[in-house]
Amino acid sequence: MEKVITDGQLFVLKEKIEQAHRVVCVCHVSPDGDALGSTLGISAWMKRLGKECRVVVPNRFPDFLHWMPGVNEIIRYDKKKEEADILLRSADLIWVCDMNAPSRALEMESILTECMERSMGVAGGFMVMADHHLHPQEGFCNIQISQPEMCATCEVICHIMHQLGELSNMSVKEATCIYTGMMTDTGAFTYASNRSVVYECISTLLSCGIDKDKIYRNVFFTSTPNRMRLIGYLLYVKMEVIGGMNASLMTLTNQERKMLGVKNGDTEGIVNMPLQIQGMRLSAFISEDTEHVGFVKFSLRSVDDFPCNEMSARFFNGGGHKNASGGRLQCTIEEAIELYRKAVHEYRALLQG
Numbered sequence: 001m002e003k004v005i006t007d008g009q010l011f012v013l014k015e016k017i018e019q020a021h022r023v024v025c026v027c028h029v030s031p032d033g034d035a036l037g038s039t040l041g042i043s044a045w046m047k048r049l050g051k052e053c054r055v056v057v058p059n060r061f062p063d064f065l066h067w068m069p070g071v072n073e074i075i076r077y078d079k080k081k082e083e084a085d086i087l088l089r090s091a092d093l094i095w096v097c098d099m100n101a102p103s104r105a106l107e108m109e110s111i112l113t114e115c116m117e118r119s120m121g122v123a124g125g126f127m128v129m130a131d132h133h134l135h136p137q138e139g140f141c142n143i144q145i146s147q148p149e150m151c152a153t154c155e156v157i158c159h160i161m162h163q164l165g166e167l168s169n170m171s172v173k174e175a176t177c178i179y180t181g182m183m184t185d186t187g188a189f190t191y192a193s194n195r196s197v198v199y200e201c202i203s204t205l206l207s208c209g210i211d212k213d214k215i216y217r218n219v220f221f222t223s224t225p226n227r228m229r230l231i232g233y234l235l236y237v238k239m240e241v242i243g244g245m246n247a248s249l250m251t252l253t254n255q256e257r258k259m260l261g262v263k264n265g266d267t268e269g270i271v272n273m274p275l276q277i278q279g280m281r282l283s284a285f286i287s288e289d290t291e292h293v294g295f296v297k298f299s300l301r302s303v304d305d306f307p308c309n310e311m312s313a314r315f316f317n318g319g320g321h322k323n324a325s326g327g328r329l330q331c332t333i334e335e336a337i338e339l340y341r342k343a344v345h346e347y348r349a350l351l352q353g
């Protein structure tokens with residue numbers, strides 16, 4: 001296992017956890033498996049220690065995470081702002097999970113900034129960041145445990161618990177949450193997961209009694225019949241491989257959504273599928289925005305060194321990560337396709353090389 005906090009910080013953290021009565025865990029907007037895994041995992045841990053603990057998330061999270069232990073106790077800030085504000089103001093310990101700055105929590109930014117200012121004084125709750133994103137905002141939390149090389153915030157928490165001597169006490173509930181975060185942030189350990197210590201963590205979690213096969217099915221085998229048909233339609237009818245460019249595209253209009261009975265979230269992850277074609281380097285999913293009429297959304301995925309984020313920034317008014325990015329433009333789907341072809345042509349040297 002790895003050391004993620006100094007001995008001095010460890011001493012302080014231990015004391016703060018011991019003294020805390022009311023604990024709140026928060027995470028970034030549109031929580032994913034790692035954001036929920038880390039907050040729910042810590043919440044279960046804090047409750048085991050006899051604390052009152054609540055999880056506050058900024059907004060909606062995906063249906064495929066609704067099975068997670070403790071999910072019914074989550075407070076959504078967009079629905080219960082007043083209650084959440086009271087909880088955060090009266091907490092004596094606040095865990096900030098899977099986020100590196102208050103702005104990452106969108107509608108919660110102002111209350112978190114307030115907590116940050118209060119935490120500098122004696123009255124405010126003590127704030128601890130557990131995160132793996134680059135460039136944590138200086139001075140956001142009293143203790144900032146930021147480990148960008150780690151596969152998930154849930155992995156960071158594993159190491160924190162190890163340093164606190166808590167690993168062997170972990171309950172199945174806690175371990176299930178932690179595993180879920182590590183699994184979802186690594187595509188079930190198919191990327192960002194080459195460090196051997198990742199598997200040390202998994203081994204420990206298995207010893208706690210998790211059913212990793214069931215967790216996998218809970219997360220990934222959640223298609224509806226309509227989504228399976230949508231995948232079939234997109235791959236068979238809509239997928240286009242751009243000759244000699246190792247790039248592909250799929251498009252979806254709102255009329256097609258209607259025809260196929262597509263629900264929000266049904267398109268999730270489909271953009272990755274063309275990358276299973278041998279030699280494919282770039283895949284794009286271009287769709288009419290369901291919420292903003294006249295806008296088109298771009299979703300890009302790549303392998304190796306192809307910079308999706310750069311292409312998105314240059315052509316699609318967006319950004320993101322090297323291998324996963326997105327953008328949005330006011331145009332027709334036809335114009336969007338033409339623009340994508342142009343972008344692919346611009347990047348042909350990288351795509352063909």
Ligand SMILES: [Mn+2]
Pocket residue numbers: 034035098132151152153185
């Ligand atoms: Mn994460």
